[in-house]
Amino acid sequence: MDSYRCNLCGYVYNPAIGDSAHGVAANTAFEDLPDTWRCPRCGAPKSRFTKL
Numbered sequence: 172m173d174s175y176r177c178n179l180c181g182y183v184y185n186p187a188i189g190d191s192a193h194g195v196a197a198n199t200a201f202e203d204l205p206d207t208w209r210c211p212r213c214g215a216p217k218s219r220f221t222k223l
Contacts, residue, residue, distance in 0.1 A: 175201045175220040180213040184220065 172186035184190065184204075189197040190211055195204060201220070208217060 172198070172200045174223045176223055177210045177213060177215050178219045178221055179215045180210065182210050182212040183223070184210075 174186065175184045176182070177184075184201055186200050187197060189195045189199050190208075191197075193208065193211055195208065201217075201222075204217060206217065209215060210219070
């Protein structure tokens with residue numbers, strides 16, 4: 172699974188870690204995140220992320 176970086180703040184979503192603070196389990200692919208998911212650091216939408 173690929174990691175994605177927020178183009179606004181540089182946060183990297185790592186699917187091996189997930190985003191437990193926002194209910195996203197480890198091993199959740201970026202593509203499988205709900206459309207309502209936002210960058211936990213700056214609040215940017217998924218559309219502002221780029222695959223690494």
